[in-house]
Amino acid sequence: MGVLVVGTVTLDTVETPNKRVENVLGGSGVYAAVAASFFGNPVRLVGVVGADFPHIYADFLHTRGIDLQGVKREGSGKTFRWGGRYAEDFNVRDTLFTELNVVSDFHPVLPETYKETPYLFLANNSPSLQLSIVEQATHPKLIVCDTMDFWINEEREALEALLARVDILILNDSEALLLTGDSNLIRAAQVILRYGPKRVIIKKGEHGAISVTESSFFSAPAYPLTQVIDPTGAGDSFAGGMIGYLASVEDTSEKAIRSAMVYGTVVASFNIEDFSINRQKDVQFSEISSRYCELQEVVRF
């Protein structure tokens, strides 16, 4: 089944204690779409780039089978640029700059061929923009959205309206605390469920992720990595891998979502082993399966 990803397509500058890369392919839409593309579904990307967006990046996304019909090229503008720097242990990230460029005036309109897509991932964005996508989708089977501190603080009302319309909210632990004021993540998730989503997934970085519904609780392990190169895009890779798997099995049951979270974890683990989407370029599906099985062993008792 098809997957629709709405998110940013960016040129990133990333500094880690070991290396610096400039204007590499990035953005929530890219990370999520590349992750989803491992599972053999049509992946449709919605976003915007400027005239300066390198053709080799577009070509790469095409080779992954990602439909770019929904990625608008603004002839007169520049692509969204983001710069970030990681501290020694990768737990702290400073944003060096954010140049929205073409993104600032972007109001996505779904191409006709995209509208019936059943599996939607709305990467972190303005909640009103995310809601406009929900309203354009004609046959959504599963709507997953992400958000961040900025929208929780600045567009709370729109965010609550969005939450009433989505199936799954994915956010990280500090965002869950910010949204609810509750530092107990399970209680925080229970509070968020009252806004409308059927499931809340809280990402905890090196501690894995949890999923909470009215009647279930799941704790997904992190993949045990000893070498982190660049964590940028890990959260979107997680979400993209998750929805990619769900679309491939055409199943949104508790069991399928648990597997999907672990597949998302695995794709994210590859993502952070190199800058940009470099590591994903040569990952075979057999490697994904192999790490999935490893994680089954990691939690077995």
Add this chain to the structure above:
Amino acid sequence: MGVLVVGTVTLDTVETPNKRVENVLGGSGVYAAVAASFFGNPVRLVGVVGADFPHIYADFLHTRGIDLQGVKREGSGKTFRWGGRYAEDFNVRDTLFTELNVVSDFHPVLPETYKETPYLFLANNSPSLQLSIVEQATHPKLIVCDTMDFWINEEREALEALLARVDILILNDSEALLLTGDSNLIRAAQVILRYGPKRVIIKKGEHGAISVTESSFFSAPAYPLTQVIDPTGAGDSFAGGMIGYLASVEDTSEKAIRSAMVYGTVVASFNIEDFSINRQKDVQFSEISSRYCELQEVVRF
């Protein structure tokens, strides 16, 4: 099989945002021994108390089948007193006071009947004192020890000597970072293995615990609690539950240790539902089994 627990027996004053209790039964030895006592083994406790130690507390430990022959009563001294205060989210604890009293001059000598005990848990203490216990044990089958930042900073050499003699080191994430300087917990555990222990278990509080050996990695979930009353003693309850289970199955295999870590997690989860060892008083083994099964569901995918 028998379990030997060497640790403190204290009178604690604990303040949480909701309540304050004074001079309640506490101490690493007590928490660990009570936890171990759920698994039907003889539990032998080594520690020291003062003349002021309430008989009702001793009586309670007796009713749990805990042998107190190794708990010296110093007629002229006062029992170790500790006071601590928890902040709103229970992640920060301030020590209000520490009155070592009878503990400051304590050099434990194992009673003859204790020496052959096969399963040893050496709760956080001076590494040289812990080592003296190792040297008195005649038939140890499994030696598990805990430590803390103070000893890592102040008695590094003695700690390294101890690590060469134990099977399992249990410590928390911040202590693992302090001991190795590495914030990646898996790498940190691998570094610690080089000091001698066959296994390193790192406690991560609400994020569960991990176990690392040369050839295995296990991630144990936390029990999903929405109500924390008092986390004091959770780490010692975890360790005590763990060694209690291992002694009961007479098995130190990877499989047994994984189960033991989950049993430890369960006992700790009950511990934090009330002050002191109050919650443990009425916990039935069937409730422990039930939470163990719940945790199997929590990680299943």
